[in-house]
Amino acid sequence: MSRVRDGASAGGLRCENIQVAFGGLKAVAGVSYDFKPGHLYGLIGPNGAGKTTLMNALSGHATLSGGRVFLDNRDITRLSVHARTRAGLGRSFQITKIFSGMSVLENLQLGAFAHRYRVQPFWMPASRFRDVREDAEKVLEQVGLTKLAHTSADYLSHGDQRALEVGLTLLGDPRVLLLDEPLAGVGHERLDQAIDLIRRIVAGRTVLLIEHNMDVVMQVSHEIVVMVQGQLLASGSPDEVRANPAVRAAYLGEGE
Amino acid sequence: MTTSHLGRLAMAAIIAAMILVPVIQTSEESLNLVSLILIWALFAIGFDLIFGMAGMLSFGHAALFGSGGYALTLLVTKAGVGFVPALGAAGMVGAVMAFGLSIFALRVSGLFFSLLTLALAQLVYILASTKLRSHTGGLDGIPGVPRPELFGIDFYDNRNYYYFLIVVFIVGIAVMALLRASPFGKALQAVQANDVRAAQIGYNVQRLRQCAFMISGFYAGVSGALLASLMFYISPQMLHWTTSGDVLIMTVLGGKGTLLGPILGVAVFEVLKEKLSQYTQHWYGILGLIFILCTIFLPNGIAGLFARKAAGRPGDAP
Amino acid sequence: MHRRLFMKTSAAAALAAGLPASPSLAQAPADFHIAAVLAFSGAYGIIGKDMRQGVEIAVAERQGRVLGKPIRISWEDDETRPQPAVQKATRLLANGAQMIFGAVGSASTLALQSLADQRKVPLLVTISADDKITRVGGSRYTFRTSNTLGMEIRMCVEFAKARGLKKIYGVTADYQATRDGWELFQAEAKKAGIGIVGNDYAPLGNRDFSVIVDKMAKSDADGIAVMITGNDAVTFLKQSGQVGLGKTKAQFGPVLQDETLAAAVGPASVGVFSGVRYHFSVDNAANKKFVEAYRAKYNEWPSSFAGEAYDGMSWWLDVVDATKSWDREKWVEAFRTSTRENSVEGRKVMRTCDHQAAQVGLWGEVVEGQAPLPPLTMKITNTFDAANLFEAC
């Protein structure tokens, strides 16, 4: 793809004392963490712990009331969502956000246009851009939707919609991926396929994954980060976290 | 929404036939009516770029439309600028006004965007009709808006002016067709379909909206100038919010989000108004009934009649 | 499926209907076609109907003919807005109308003027009062047989003098013509030694005058000059009536009241003074004949709109008929030098310099009427001489 990588080690994401408040409520109350390049982090915690809000803070959807975010040592705290995307930060959503009324291929082409052009070309029909189509087709293959390229996104099965959702984050070949429950609502029969997809796309990227299915998280993550009440409770390898009594008390004990 | 290939052809044929009627028929009446339709159609396709494509319901287009008209009038009569450059300037003024409105209005979204544009445009209307009356002629407006002077052709002759309008219209619709099919147009559709995702894949959503609004403003400015010139007259009435309402109704009636739908909407609206008022004094109420029936039975406007029926590739607006 | 087909056909039919075959004419016209662009809806909606009735009497009086051809009138509604006025007049001229009659609102009339000049078609105005409509070096094709606002403002000054008013508080619509009117009134009043204690500009379409009325009530003014018209004037008088402003101060204005507006105000209108454009009580033979014919046909008293429309149209048609020509330029030349000796308001002289008919000014007071008069009617109290009301050209 066209984006030039800064180097093999690129993709470090660091946050310093991040705070997000809604009215009086502190959804994220001072989180600092250094996500190392190329690692996959499983972000877990009970409902309402602030996981998605933290992700929103990293991707630019939530306004910070304090703290800073760095991508490869560049301060991106003040960058808007699209600028962070351009800086190499991809994100998928818990609730599927795809472009309805358009085909799967069109969905992905939009992503490719967004990445290739700062000023969207207005002098030529979109259908003439072969390179964009190729970008889209490549991702189409990665997420296994080639056969459904011309189907309207509204008519995809839920599992395929989740695949498209993930596919949309891959355009532009981001160094950092924030995946918010990519498996949400995916049925048992497709689970293996979906996990397989995640394994394939995370290679070589820094990934932050929110997932409720503990087995999956423990299986795929290099490191687990546990959040409770807007704060970091613990972090470490899956085994360490599993063994951490505080985590057991605060989280695992509560069940899903 | 999607229209079938055949449907689009049918619509294009109807529009072309309508535009050419005055060429075949000698009646000055149809000439006048078609001229009016051409101008409003230009306004409507510009309006639909932000309404149908980008999903922003602007209630402030009257301000853009009227400013264009005033720009042309003042530039030609007071500053002695030629008509064609002034027409371009009118478009620019429309775009600049749109930029001005967008600075305020784009801070909010959805319904609040509509309301804020309405309020801002109404502010412009009030200013134009009271405080700026030395420039705008107040509510009395300015009579004697000129027509073009080109190649020694007398554009004060309605037929010649009508040909002039056709040229502008064709250029306008061609550019719009290209814009809509271009990556820029697709990006607007993406913004309408899901603005959060559009930003997340790297589109600068606010800038896209702003650009679209300005292009739309350009169309509004040019069409406002053409209307003033057709009428030989301009007044703040063009800036009144009901003008925004009119263009909205025509666009919805015709079918928003399609290139040709708004044009059909304008044609049906103008023809109905013109014809009904000739045949009955109760045209007003009948027009209202037609709106009500259309809203209930034609959810996708007139263009919806030409939509493909197959369900394989569904395409109704969300 | 059925509905779809039906809609498709009807949409196509609607389009087709918009483009009828109406061959334009080049030779001698089959009739005398008048494009009457009046307000039948909108703020002045009520005026159009009265004007139409007045004109119809004028046409009926000459058996519906002029220059040996039948008179055909196309009545169009401009919704009290300039743009439809121009739009509809343009269409009618395109269809071969020989003249324009109208409009009602001054804004519409001003807009029609440039069209008339453009097409070299006479425009007869019998209601719009804006001074700009007839001015020296103005539109060659425009004629006004009715009052101007300037003349009515001077009537206000004459009234204030005659009534012995010393201090005036004004309320003026925030609109160019009325603002000019107030300036003129102020200047003329000062010359006459009348003091101005205040003035408020109220937005056009204002629906609440209570604060302004309160300010007036507290002032030491003995006269209230109301430089607002139509709906706003009714609103003002209704609300000033609720505090009985008229009991201590004389309320007057250029076209503040007539029978129609008084009916809209109700009892609070009694005692209000106003300029009157035409009144059915004017005592002359021409007026008696007109009022009789009008009452016989419509069973109501002719309003000032009906009277002025009748008067202007009969005058115009008489002059056109006398030219024995279909050349519009001849009509214009003849009308600009004509004099109407037997107008329903007395003598009217068309001023060649600005195409404005010089005439006497009627001034009246709203009083309670006895049947068969309307319950609230104007009583003519003063008739001001034309010499005092018009500036020399």
Add this chain to the structure above:
Amino acid sequence: MSTIVIGLSLSFLLFLLAAGLTLIFGMLGVINFAHGALYMLGAYVCFQIVNWTGSFWIGLLVAPLVVAALGGAMEIAALKPVYERDHIYQLLLTFGFILVIEEAVKIVWGLDYKQVPTPDLFSQPVALFGSQIPSYRLFIIGFGATVSLALFLLLERSRLGMVIRAASSDADMAQSLGIDVAKVRTAVFALGAGLAALGGVVAAPLVPIELGMGFSVIIDCFVVVIIGGLGNIRGAILAALLLGMARAAGFTYAPEWVELITFVLLIATLMTRPAGLFSRKGRAA
């Protein structure tokens, strides 16, 4: 002081005008452009009743009921099929209503002005704070305050209000709880229409009754509704008070700037607090 009294009367008149609009928006999500037309219709019906019975009070009671019934019928006949669609279709529909209602009024009552005299009980001015205050203005203040309090209690405190709010916030849920959502919607629209008519009746002795009267108030109504926060009755009361007082002050010191002041206030609200100047936290419309 008298300015405050007059300001209060302006405020409550504004509130009566706008209450139905904000109610229908808040509960049904419909921007009722025909609100002004219903207001006008209320004034005309009142005129007719006064003409027949000679009593303004019967008009005050009956005219809103008549218009409410008509509103209910409109809702059932035309609005029902388009609830699920985009706002824009409802807007178009209510625009159609305007034209039809105006035409109907034109056919029934003609074009000429109608007038409703000030009721005898309130025809004399009252001396207050050195001013002659029309007693009808005092009536408006009292009546407006009563209506606003009643509406507030009805919607925020009563069981019926709870049902209405339940139906508006989650129709499916309400349905499953045994609430007849369709009926509630009809009732709300009827109530909104009735309130519009009530505004028309109360304004009738103050303004000429003519076809354009509805058109001229619609923008004012929107201003109150927006400043108060869409669908927020309490906000509408406060917004009407703010605007009425601002206008009274404006008319006292600079009448020709009143309209501009109104719009600047509106724009400032939309830009800084789009959910309304008086919206409570987390209660955006």
